[in-house]
Amino acid sequence: MTNIKIITFGRLKEILGSDVELQAETTDELLNKIISDFPLMKDLKLRIAVNQKIISDNTKLNNNDLVALMPPYSGG
């Protein structure tokens, strides 16, 4: 199985918790799993980074990859 460690930021930390582990083969699968567990996540604008590289398309995941979920912040 492909174990993925997820780090979350901003409000996502409140929704998902700060350290989450999931099993997924791709970023799309990972996101779908998260959305089915946390429907609030569905409509949130966020960026996904795999091992500190922000991705735009569905990306294959390897065991122990680190996925970051980042929302925008407005505060100043």
Next chain:
Amino acid sequence: MLDKNRYDRQIKLRGFGIEAQQKLLSAHVLVIGAGGLGCPALQYLAASGVGTIGIADDDKVSLSNLQRQVLYTAEDIGKLKTKVACKRLSLMNPDISINIISEKITTKNAVAIISDYDLILDCSDNFPTRYLIDDACRILKKTLIFGAIYQYEGQVAVFNIPDKEGTTTSYRNLFPEPPRPDEVSDCNEAGVLGVLPGIIGTWQATEALKIITGLGHTLANKLMTIDLLDNQTAIYDIPADLQHPNLPLTIEDFELMNYEEHCGIGRTVNTISSSEFSELAKAPDTMIIDVRNLDELPKIDLPYLAIPLSELNGNFSKIQHKNIIVICQSGKRSEIGAKLLQENLGSEYTISSLEGGINQLKKSENE
């Protein structure tokens, strides 16, 4: 001209010297927002001898600012931030010139204001201003040093500086579209640890000093995140692809933008209650659009058009009526759907969303 004694400790630095100090003296830096991020950024830019500093803010000092906006005192409450900041910074370093812009930055004045500076710091506190600054800086090819905060976390990035391959990125590469107004809370709603903007604003000033003097490596095309609670920092590569269908690409397009609307602010969706629904649904030239997924139950007894919310964007041509009532299970998706229709159909359409959705409608029918 250059006061060697004042800047002695940095001129002494390996790799710095008179040359770097001279570059700072010649630099023109604009700080947009003189709040939590702007105060520390301005203090260090002024102290290190940046020759010309612009401060843009239309806000006045309030008591709840003082927990983090360290340029101001209790005596300044009610005064314009630009004026107080200018006075304090001039006392700290009388050798530099400070310009103040005490009005809100808009599509009408942004190009003229930004054009006077080499480097822009986004220290603002709301998405409409952030997207406005980002679009303007991308079009004008101005270096933008972005900083933003949330509770105990911060983001810093540097935009519009080409890397070795000539690639540049902007905030739109990171977050192509603004979030909905209810998605992300600002400091007023969510709170903020006072030292957080101190750290992030100081980091923005550091990037400014490095870019001006050519020292070290900058955060160009990178996003740095800082989490104070866990002492975690990370640097992420920002992708070069710009995925947004209708970005302003010219000054003319930019000046036609409405950033409040672009960020979903200022235009609210008209809602109708379940008691008004049956009456309004019978009005002439009216169509009900159910934006739930096709298998969701119960269905309503009136004629309706079923277009799931996720498919609404490509199906505007199916809409033939001028009065549109958008419905869903709880009223949440219909509100988003109604907003989407409002943004894409002309002003001759009347669009509303059923409050409480079909759940509420069935409940009131049974009462």
